[in-house]
């Protein structure tokens with residue numbers, strides 16, 4: 001069954017069952033390994049991607065449901081060399097093992113696209129679906145604030 | 159840091175129930191222990207590559223799973239080599255003991271074991287490059303200096319870059335490591351200055367980097383379905399039917415090589431099950447739904463958590479199965495005490511839950527085996543895969559790959575063994591990836607434990623007697639892995655009369671193993687909570703009670719080795735961190751308010767000292783909000799990579815908090831928690847403010863992967879007592895009627 005998806009601006013026509021989770025299409029069919037598997041039941045956020053700008057858990061998203069959508073993965077987040085959220089993550093030295101961080105960055109960038117200067121409470125709400133087993137939360141918090149600064153210096157907007 | 163073989167084994171034998179002993183008995187470990195920590199048999203040339211353009215590649219010898227060694231270890235070499243950090247590229251070394259010595263992630267050993275030798279590797283290279291320059295110029299080497307990757311001769315104003323000199327070093331001998339002169343720490347430019355993780359760019363941009371991202375050409379993806387009761391074997395399976403499913407390439411019964419025993423080793427062998435190999439992982443995983451297996455259930459089928467509790471409570475009513483250590487007359491001291499306190503504490507089995515599930519990739523071809531492994535112990539991967547493939551020595555290449563968390567789980571190299579065995583069977587590269595459910599239900603769990611305590615106070619509120627009965631799992635003679643107890647944990651040695659006994663007769667058929675800060679991650683909760691109980695009963699500040707105990711002369715024969723990185727408590731250093739954390743948190747000025755409280759705890763662990771204070775509030779529904787944690791740590795000096803060190807401290811503290819409401823329970827041998835919906839890890843919204851201070855003492859740097867974890871648990875439970883008057887003696891929190899808000 002042919003399915004067409006648009007990932008990071010590129011169209012791909014795939015021969016996969018429609019109920020295949022987007023996560024595994026990205027990883028094993030398109031070879032985009034940046035999006036990670038952690039739980040498969042929408043409890044950890046490691047698999048977060050953007051679907052039409054919204055942060056979505058790709059592990060429970062059937063590929064057939066995103067046929068017409070704009071999908072962005074961590075590999076396609078930056079328009080230039082590096083996205084301000086990624087830059088903030090580097091500056092704050094957020095990663096420990098790093099495994100959750102693609103998902104964290106995708107969630108944070110979706111938050112900042114909607115809410116340029118999020119409050120602590122807004123950060124908590126947006127980010128609490130993303131587990132970090134290594135406990136990088138204090139650094140993620142700093143990095144979200146730093147990214148907000150970088151984005152506003154850039155003139156807002158993603 | 160001269161740990162002799164004898165003292166080393168003596169210490170190891172009690173540490174965490176023989177865990178360290180087991181590890182160091184590995185081939186490399188024995189060699190290592192014989193030579194002491196300071197002289198690992200390494201090949202210094204293998205660590206550094208200098209290109210003609212002056213770019214330097216430094217190899218990080220130990221596995222990286224988030225503890226920061228891939229950045230920190232090369233910093234040690236770069237500092238003494240005298241290069242600019244921005245010119246350094248870092249790669250993980252291959253798993254090859256002949257070149258890199260003891261390669262290992264665990265025991266917070268990377269810093270203490272490598273601090274000296276790796277700086278010497280850098281210094282030896284530097285000296286060799288200086289010799290090359292001096293020879294070129296015909297001047298004495300003593301007139302040459304180095305900086306930022308260049309050798310200078312001040313008198314003649316000449317200078318040469320390392321890249322220009324490297325060809326010449328091929329014919330030179332690298333100076334012996336113990337002969338080289340190390341830098342004056344005042345001249346450090348790399349050590350002590352924060353460097354961000356060398357893989358950060360790859361991580362934040364999502365480049366393939368982790369074990370799960372490895373994909374050699376022609377790879378088959380595999381899942382291995384195992385019996386829900388550990389160690390069960392396959393009677394029948396509809397392999398032929400499943401093989402017809404789309405993408406499925408092969409379905410095979412794995413007979414396995416497991417020997418079931420009451421006391422399982424860390425790596426008990428290839429576990430039986432059914433392997434499904436497919437073109438993509440999802441095809442293999444989805445095919446599980448059609449797989450029908452009739453199992454011959456594992457030996458643990460009658461084991462349930464409720465039985466464990468009954469048996470532990472029964473054991474507490476019996477005399478000790480064995481005495482671990484004792485001195486003084488505890489009975490007489492208890493008889494003479496003004497007040498006697500008794501309590502029973504318990505803590506549960508815990509999973510590791512590395513966010514990257516277990517997995518490995520192997521490629522067998524023409525009698526040679528290549529493995530891409532996220533192991534904590536590459537030498538073990540070599541040994542264990544040889545058992546199932548028959549391939550060893552130079553025919554095996556082990557690529558160490560960054561792991562998405564380890565925490566002790568990746569000493570168990572089960573997926574490496576599976577991938578190697580499967581690849582040999584099918585003659586194609588095989589990548590095994592466990593589902594989260596596989597990972598949580600087939601872990602090597604942190605053992606549960608139950609401890610009965612009895613202690614006496616005199617009229618001045620001083621502790622005069624301490625009796626401790628530790629109940630664990632085993633066959634009465636042997637104890638399960640990591641199910642032991644440390645004899646020298648404070649307050650042992652500091653109370654005038656002491657008895658520690660153990661009973662190990664509860665059978666267990668699941669695997670256990672080390673979880674970050676093994677032993678102490680459960681036992682510090684017990685010891686530091688009971689000390690808090692004693693302080694309260696005595697009407698004393700718990701900080702004063704601990705400081706006063708630490709001012710006593712420790713009992714003779716308790717192996718008191720003040721400055722030994724793996725030895726007993728140095729009371730001065732423990733006092734130091736307690737006093738520091740008290741000052742940081744304004745402990746002495748804490749208020750008294752219903753529903754809000756502070757607690758304090760301290761631990762010596764793996765060579766480092768941590769004291770922590772927690773401030774909590776507890777609402778009417780017994781929901782705990784951890785408001786703030788203050789942590790004071792002493793792991794000597796210098797702190798090599800300060801910001802990363804702080805990351806580790808944050809991480810260990812959050813890990814400890816996260817452990818407080820987790821558990822693994824068994825019902826008829828089956829693990830009841832399969833995924834994160836049943837295993838509440840701490841989330842961003844629950845994370846407190848954390849303030850960390852490192853007390854830089856003059857001792858050589860010790861490790862920081864683990865020691866900050868144990869004290870946070872009793873700091874919180876003691877704070878909950880201060881807030882509510884209710885003592886948490888059973889973890890997880892929910893079994894004491896509490897939860898995190």
Ligand code: FES
Nearest residue numbers: 038039042045059
């Ligand atoms: S893998 Fe999708 S939320 Fe965990």
Ligand code: FES
Nearest residue numbers: 097098100133134
């Ligand atoms: S950095 Fe390891 S899980 Fe977040």
